[in-house]
Amino acid sequence: MDKQEMRIPIDCIESLSQNDSFVNMRKYIQHGQTDCLLHSIAVAYFSYAAATFLNLKLDKKSLVKGALLHDFFLYDWHKPDITHRLHGFTHPKTALENALHVWELSDMEKDIIIKHMFPLVPALPRYKESILVCIIDKICSVTEILFLPPCNKVRYLYDCAIKNNMK
Numbered sequence: 001m002d003k004q005e006m007r008i009p010i011d012c013i014e015s016l017s018q019n020d021s022f023v024n025m026r027k028y029i030q031h032g033q034t035d036c037l038l039h040s041i042a043v044a045y046f047s048y049a050a051a052t053f054l055n056l057k058l059d060k061k062s063l064v065k066g067a068l069l070h071d072f073f074l075y076d077w078h079k080p081d082i083t084h085r086l087h088g089f090t091h092p093k094t095a096l097e098n099a100l101h102v103w104e105l106s107d108m109e110k111d112i113i114i115k116h117m118f119p120l121v122p123a124l125p126r127y128k129e130s131i132l133v134c135i136i137d138k139i140c141s142v143t144e145i146l147f148l149p150p151c152n153k154v155r156y157l158y159d160c161a162i163k164n165n166m167k
Contacts, residue, residue, distance in 0.1 A: 008061055012061065013044075014164050021074060022037075023161055026038065031144035036072075041157045042144075043137050043140050044068045045154050046140060047129075050136065056132075066108065067137075069099045070092070073094040089117070089120065089121055091117075108130070112125075112127070
């Protein structure tokens with residue numbers, strides 16, 4: 001993917017990373033040694049890349065924004081705490097509530113966030129974008145659990161988020 005095609009993910013990351021809480025997702029481990037920010041950027045990048053490669057007629061801005069915020073739950077679910085015991089079932093709602101405190105979201109972006117854990121959370125995704133993020137999220141999670149390193153473009157976007165937040 002060339003720089004022009006990367007414009008949507010870069011613009012969205014630059015916008016969201018102006019908020020400290022978004023960049024602070026890097027403080028929380030998601031899978032393996034991968035933090036929540038890196039995981040969310042990977043899901044957004046690969047969702048966008050799949051949609052672009054397959055020439056899918058999707059709302060790519062909403063696809064990327066929803067993917068970037070799908071795990072915006074802002075806590076370490078690995079630490080023993082009674083509120084984390086059902087993390088797999090509850091974190092989509094927490095992520096959505098947290099995101100709504102900071103940003104305006106479209107119905108599609110809300111759907112992407114709240115339904116990304118299908119079928120564990122038995123709420124059917126309403127949009128094609130939600131289905132794609134749901135699938136890519138599972139793929140990224142498996143690669144992170146296997147300790148596979150992120151690709152260079154995902155690492156570049158991660159670095160962009162951190163640098164942009166420091167401005």
